[in-house]
Amino acid sequence: MKFNTHKLKNYPKFxxxxxxxxxxxPKGQTRSYKWVARQAGSPKAYRAVGTALAKNPFAPYVPCHRxxxxxxxxxxxxxxxxxxxxxKLLKKELRS
Known part of the structure; x- marks a missing residue:
């Protein structure tokens, strides 16, 4: 699925x-909130990651289900x- 990341520019940097x-x-795999926090440059902000994912208006195009x-x-x-x-999304990705 192609997603234009330009759509993200009006949202907070974090x-x-x-x-x-x-x-x-990767499709069919998962990572923890802590992993995402490290990738975002804020290793202790895993709860804030949860908040950011909860406010994701682009699901499932931004694959927060992983x-x-x-x-x-x-x-x-x-x-x-x-x-x-x-x-269901995770199971579908595992099958494909």
């Missing part, structure tokens, strides 16, 4: 960094359909 970090997660809790649980999902949609 949100942009978080959303761009999501593109680094971000999970460090204990392996799914965590939340702001996209249409909530956590069950997150689970």
């Amino acid at each position: 949100y942009q960094k978080v959303w761009l970090a999501c593109f680094k997660i 971000v999970i809790r460090s204990d392996g649980k799914l965590g939340g999902y702001s996209g249409t359909g909530g956590t069950s949609a997150k689970e």
Whole structure:
């Protein structure tokens, strides 16, 4: 799925960094909120990562569904359909 990252420019810089970090997660794989925080240059801001992902208006084009809790649980999902949609997206990516 192609996404024009120019659309992110009107959002806070931290949100942009978080959303761009999501593109680094390979399709069919997941990373933790802590991993995203490190990628965004703020290693202790994993809770703020959750906030940025919750405010992602571009889900699933910005693949925030690939971000999970460090204990392996799914965590939340702001996209249409909530956590069950997150689970379906991840399973679909694993199959393709």
